[in-house]
Amino acid sequence: MSKAKTFLSKYLGAAILVVAMIYAVVTVIYNDLTYDAPDVTTLRICHWQLEAGFREALQALIDDYEKVVRERTGEKVRILQVPISERAYRQYVNTGLIGDMAPDIIEKGFAKTATDPSYVARFFLPLGEHVVKPNPYNEGTSLEGVAWKETFFDGMQGAYDEQLLDYYYIPFSMFTVRIYYNKDLYREITKRDAPPVSYADFMDVCARIKAYGEEAGEPIVPLASSKAQGGYFTWKYQVPFWRELANRCDMDFDGNSTYFETYFGMRRGLWSFKSPALLATADCLMEIASNFPDGWLAAQRDDALFAFAQRRAVMIASGSWDAQSIIDQTKESFELGVFGFPMPTDHPEYSKYVKGPGSEAGSRGGIPWTINKKTPRADLCIDFLQYCTTAAGNEKFNTRITWLPVVRGVPIVDEKLKAFKPILHGYTGHFDYNISTAVSLLDQGNRWTIYAGQMTAEENANQLQEMYDRTARSGYLKKLDLQRRNNRNMERVVAAKIALRECVPELADEMDRKLVQLSQASQDVHHKYYVYKHLFEQLENAE
Amino acid sequence: MQKTKTSHEVAKHALILFVLVFAFLPLYVMLVISLKDNTQFIRSPMLPTLPFHWENWVKGWELCGRYIANSILVATLSVIGTLVTALLSAYVFARYHFPGRTILWYLLLALLFMPGVMNIVPLFLIMKNLNMLNSLWGLSVLYAVGGQVFCCFVLRNFIEEIPVDLFEAAMVDGASPFQQIVNIVIPMSGSILATLAILRFLGAWNNFIQPMIFISDEYKQLIPVGLMRLDGEYVKQWGEMMAGYSIAAIPLVLIFLFTMRLFVKGLTAGAVKG
Incomplete structure (x- = not known):
């Protein structure tokens, strides 16, 4: 017994180490043989989409494609997904592209090398000559003979780089932002089913939720939030509030007011930071942000989702990209509903500026895939993207992950997705006053201070006006x-x-x-x- | 007198228990959450809830198994590489007098004061030129090189403490320098070599920035980056993530269990003079 004990204490550690080392060597050799085998063409595709279901949906397309290529050409193709979290994506793509070891297909975004036109031209393949030709996988369908770019709902307008004059990515899905709500809790608190349709109603619901939370002694707030949610509300409310200012300063009648045009507008006295529309926007967003939980500024996007799933908030603003994740998280806990952002068209003050929601008719395709210029198999990368963007492929992918399709003719069959259909009516017009870096930085910094109620709209206006006068x-x-x-x-x-x-x-x-x-x-x-x-x-x- | 002694013992034990609770709390939370699904986690994050979701561990292994294999290979190779090269150079510095020895030694020591992050860009360029990017072997070499200075510093002092008479006796018997290392230095430095091996293994196991930058293929990635990717999910699967963390911690726990005696011995070696 003691001999065995001595043996164990002496050699068990070494034995475990040897076994672990053998396991490691075998695994590494097996992986090398699997992925780097000489008769297998391996493509790598990297992205930051770590939402529930994305990798599975993409993998389903990859599996189908690998089979199709093998049957058609006999070539063994293996496509590896490289999912990288948002936090590390920039570094990963930058070092990969500079070090010539970046994946063959890259989701465009975050990294300067993937967004700055001068780097994009250097590192990515222009797709202009390919997108004007028909997608061969559309043969025998209603899209046969149609130029590849015209098979997308937006004609791939979002993929066209105006500085580089070429198409640089292929989209897979499109996105809109809505407010999700916990129907059970909502019903319990408001004693009704219908979501708020007007701004006054929305504020009233928020007030009732707050009161309910206080009375019940439960930490229930109206809107689960982080800075991401703050951004969604800003985006959704600024356009309808500012559209009249945009029209006023618009000199080339394109519906938008660029920083050049707003500069002339300011010099000609058409607007100032104390314009009532700007002050009203800040007031409105402050009102909304007063329904966010304490500490929301320090919260991350997933913290907000977590609070919502935990029934600590009745509503949350988020995009259709989160639909599947939210459904998965809440399906066993409560019934989920979705509604659009209620516009203050009924408000005595705000309705002077807001006449309706911002239009989503100009939405562009998202999940932008670019092709690394250094890939030895650009033909295969294009072929794969063509396979994925047939009506059938796009439907399969988006149905699986509950996202909105981008290829023409793909129906939105999922009931849950219907609430995310783009709003085609409404108002457009961007009003950009970020003429200098100083103005831009001050504006971004002050935004959160205002929403947190630590600064009034007038104080913000004074600061921005002073900065604008000084640096414009x-x-x-x-x-x-x-x-x-x-x-x-x-x-x-x-x-x-x-x-x-x-x-x-x-x-x-x-x-x-x-x-x-x-x-x-x-x-x-x-x-x-x-x-x-x-x-x-x-x-x-x-x- | 007896009463005072007992109360001292109680206080001591209470203090130790207090420290242990804090030390083991994260481990407890990790293990408890690793057996929950998200709904259970949301409802009760800290206490065990039924049913246990053992499938999280299966998923955790699926997620981390490959990373663990890569980490074991890289960490082990780098430890062997570091110790072999550091032992040889430490032996030379400890036993031989040659022109420029002091300057070379101080130049070597100066490298200890260089923050690792500062070297990332030149390292990246060197690795690129050597065609060692995205390679586990390349990363092992990098780790082995990175640990040499510290190991050399510790080992030189240790070898100098070994009585010169032993080396002289060996030389009289015709032992070559290599035989002196094998027959005198290694047997007498077992504890310190084990300590350095553990420290280097830990360093390689936990290194995040270098695999992040130098490895691009998912199937070649190491455990710290793999775990960070799990943590980067927008809606985290807490059970699977914690199971993954638990699995990733097992090799380190095993190493400590089997080498604790040597580790403590190595740490205290030289603490008492004479």
């Missing part, structure tokens, strides 16, 4: 200079394309097409630059 002129000139440099870059690109056309005759057709595109775009950019320069000089001379 230099900011305008900097932005103008940026525009000039864009012109110069574009001219360089034109020169390069002309040279390429002359030197490589087989590229002549493609270069001609690019040159026509470039000339149209450069005319637009040149035109804007000279107009804004001229207007600025005129204004300066007049003063």
Whole structure:
């Protein structure tokens, strides 16, 4: 007995280590043989979508595609998902692209290398020549013969980079934001089923929930929130509140007011930070934020979801991207409902500015997949994306994860998703006053202070006005200079394309097409630059 | 007198229990949550609830098993690499006098004061040029190199403490320097080598930034990055995540269980002079 004990105490540790090492070596060799086998083509696809169901939905498409390719060509293809959390995605993509070890297909976002046009041009494959051709997987369907980009609901407008003049990504889904609510708790507190339809009603419901929580001594708040939720409310309310200001300052009648246009608007006295519409927006958002729980500014997006699932809040604003996660989390606890953001069209003060909701007709496709320029199998990457974006593929993917499809003709059959259908009526018009970095930073910083009730709308307006007066002129000139440099870059690109056309005759057709595109775009950019320069000089001379 | 002694004992035990409760609370919470689904976790995060969800451990193993294998391989190879190279260089510094020895030693020591993060960019470029990015072998070499200075520093002092007479006797018997290391240094430095091995293993096991930057393939990734990815889920599956954490902790617990004696001995070696 004692001999065995001695043996155990002496050699068991070493034995475990040896076994563990053997296991590790076998696993590593097995993985290498599986994924790096010489007869297998491995593609890697990275994304930050860690929502429930996403990986499974993508994997289902991958599995189908691997089979299809094998049957069609006999080639063994393996596509590996590389899911990276949002927190680390930027570093992962940046180091991967710089180190030539980035995946073949990359979800575009977060990292500068994947968003800044100069880096995008360097690291990613332009897809223009592919998206104008039909998707071969659509043969025999109603989309046969239709250019690939035209098979998307938005004609891939969101994927077109206006600076690079090409298409750089392929979307899989689209998203809208709504308010989810706990129907059981809502019914218990308000004694009714119907969600609030007007702003007054919404505020009344919030007040009743607060009162209920206080009376019952339970920590129940109306709206579960984090900064992400604060952002959703800002996004949904600013456009309808500011649309009249946007129209007022809009000089080129495109429905939006850029920082150049708002600058002239300010100089011509069309608006100021004390304009009633701006003050009213801040007041309205403060009112809404007063229904958030204590400490919401420090909470993360998943903390807010957790509070909602825990029945500590009756409602939560979130996107359709969270639908499946929220359904999964709450299906055993309570009945879930969804409604749109109630607009203050019935409010005595706010209704002067808000006439309806912001329109979602301009929604663009999301989950943007780009192709790494250095991939040795760009053809296969494109083929995979084409396979995924047939009507059948897109339906399969989005049905599985309960997201909105982006391919034309794919029906939204899931009842739960119908509440997320884009609102096609309503108002549009962006009003951008971020003429300088200082204004932009102050605005972003003050936003949370206002929502937290630590600053009034007037105080914010005073600060922003002072900053705008101090920095707008230099900011305008900097932005103008940026525009000039864009012109110069574009001219360089034109020169390069002309040279390429002359030197490589087989590229002549493609270069001609690019040159026509470039000339149209450069005319637009040149035109804007000279107009804004001229207007600025005129204004300066007049003063 | 007896009463005072008893009350001292009670106080001592109470203090130890108090410390132990705090030390084991995270472990307890991790284990309890690893057996819950999200609904149970939401309703009662701290207390055990029925039924136990053992399938979380299966899922946890599915999520972490591959990372653990990679981590074991990299950590073990790096420990072997570090100890072999550090032992050889420490032996040279301890036993031989050669021109520039002091300067070389201080230059080596200066590396101890360099924060690791500072080296990331040059390391990345070197690894890229050596075609060692995204390779477990490359990462093992990197870890082995990273641990050399500290190990060399500790081992040199230890070897210097070994009586010179032993080496001289061995030399008289015709032992080569390598035989001296094998027959004198290693047997007499067992505890300190074990301590350094454990410290290096821990360092390699817990290193986050380097696998994050140098490894891009999911199937080659190491456990800290794998766990961070679990934690990055928008709606976390707490049970599976905690099962994964528990599984990831098992190798370290085992190592401590079987090497605790050597570890404590190594830590206290040289604490008492003479």
